[in-house]
Amino acid sequence: MGVPGLLGLAAWSFYVLVLAVQPHQAHGSIRGSFGLNKDAVASPENGLCASSVTVHGYKCEEHEVTTKDGYILSVQRIPEGRVGGTAGTKKQPVLTLIQHGVTVDGLTWLLNSPEQNLPLILADNGFDVWISNTRGTRLSRRHVSLVPSQPAFWNWSWDELVSFELPALFDYVYGQTGQKINYVGHSLGTLTALASFSEGKLVNQLKSAALLSPIAYLSHMKTALGNIAAKSFVGEIGRLFGLAEFNPKGEAGGDFLKFLCDNPGVDCSDLLTAIAGKNCCLNSSTVDLFLMNEPQPTSIMNMVHLSQTVRDGVVAKYNYGRLDYNLMHYGEAVPPIYNLSNIPHDLPMFLSYGGQDALSDVLDVEHLLDDLKSHDVDKLSVQFIKDYAHADFIMGVNAKDVVYSKVVQFFKRQH
Template identity: 75%
Template sequence: MARRCFLGFLVFCFWLGLTSCARSPPPTGLCAASVTPQGYKCQEFEVKTQDGYILSMQRIPKGRAGGGGNKQPVLIQHGVMVDGMTWFLNPPDQSLPFILADAGFDVWIANTRGTRYSRRHTTLDPSKSEFWNWTWDELVTSDLPATFDFVFSQTGQKIHYVGHSMGTLIALASFSEGRLVDKLKSAALLSPIAYLSHMTTALGVVAAKAFVGEITTLMGVAEFNPKGEAVGKFLKVLCATPGIDCYDLLKSLTGKNCCLNVSTVDLFVKNEPQSTSTKNMVHLAQTVREGVVAKYNYGSADFNMMHYGEASPPIYNLSNIPHNLPLFLSYGGQDALSDPRDVGLLLDSLKLHDGDKLTVQFIKDYAHADFIMGVTAKDIVYTAIVAFFNRQ
């Protein structure tokens, strides 16, 4: 029972960051910690966003076998409450960045603002609330454009994109507004998050209801730190809710993951989860509660009018995604966060997409974590991504 509880708490940390169970991460950079020890060349970069955040990026320019020429760049974007390290928890032959590098791609790893390697700003201090005044809207308008522009400036080529979970949400929102598409070659979206109204986990639903606009004041923190005392207390409150099973969070939150290795989860606890803003968690909860993909709701018509010039937050119209943009979507039948019914709503938004530009993969036994930590992901998902990229 103790082991099961421990694993459950780790996965809950991984996806929603509602506990303080993780240990301190290593102080070394991502290249030194996870890439060069495996025999791959790795470069560290800093990228500044238009609103002053300084983001860490890593580049694996080639596989272990080397090779020259202009390799096609691939940008890999993680989800919420984790960072680029999450792509390196499995051995090299099971880790997507290494697989792509060995397949001949020029691989770039993103780390969003607030995570361990991206806690800098030109003027703001991460110990102050102003540093954390953002949601995934700012990832759409600032972080993704900055990373795309940087990769494009370094390579001079259009970019393949891989996103998981929230990394798919910000990509879809960006594409719907015509952002990035001039520098984008194709996109692979794993466990796609857009509509969330069918999320099936009781714990997730309770958490979404708890993340109301006043939570920043109630908790007294703008940084949603999964290692902090305030978040730990918040989790205890959620777990006291009738009907919530905090002893099997692995299954009850993400769905029944089929293919996780215990040693991979042990590596996770040494490195993840990471901070995000409390405001971002509120925005994600709004997406669950309101059943639409929209900009942040400031809680009143007057405040929304101040920010948007209209009483309600503008909607990201996903049907506006260019119909000729090559997309690969992979989702699981056991995923309790990216529920198949919500993926169905996303696919309905893409119903006018050019038939030869949309590839959809459904994996009956997969849940949310399998796409990034599953020991079988190489053969089932990653091989299909490489083939998809090679066709473009």
């Protein structure tokens, strides 16, 4: 069995949901492969630094970032390589901000061993690494005036991540360091970045961007379960939930899963392949660690917005489903489209996508690349990995050599 990556679309969340609720057989010792401290990794409520970074000999700082719409985000900083290691250097480190996707949090970047996970590989290569945790997830459930039990706390979609969350993170990290930022996103973390770049946000503080398993268009998503889930989030949401928070581990989440699996043509016996494509390179110990800690909540509104992206075939702002609401928010009846061809043509970008990914489908990535056809040739690097699916980019045991080495090289070329 595999494990989901941090995805940026509705269907992936359902795969995560399924893993959370179905019986799971252990794959062997958690400690066996990597010598990880199971209890520490499984208890990030004390902070990701303590559970997953300092235990491996790295310096780590816990930070808080408050967005303009009032959410208080947990952010971890790994300022340098392993203490006492050869990577520790006094030269100015290269700045990197790492963003996860929907229904997971920053911990999923850290589940593999230090030699195999991207944040610590970057730190050992002289990078000052910042890991964010999106609003609503375990460590970012605070607000200046709201609490998660209030529906208003969940009144946001990925539009607000574009408008408020990423700008707050960039402002804070830039303010702390005075350096332009190299950005890494996976799945939803690529969608929000692309939308931001297309509106001219972040670009003045941005040095370059590495987008892993990029999500923009979702018209060719190869999954019956995911497509039914996306349609259900548009049409069935009120009946099935009546809630503002989407918690995959909750009772309503289990009921929704049963509803999905009862649909004709949906095979819930091999969910990883059916939803995300066949991941080639996941370690069973990492799967176990993932299942101890994820999935994480998000907003119903966010899931509806992602489902609209699947259904409508465009990258657009949230559709309120009522003419008067759209007019009130946008001054027009139809939500505006994020025009990805407006992304600055001289912005250095690295895109890496997989041939087995059923979510970030090859044809949809090619649609995205067509939007970028006017990009400066020497500023756009594209990697295609035939055997990779969605989760391999985050937790693949060979991702260090296949993907992360390319990310490090790409970032260092920008200096």
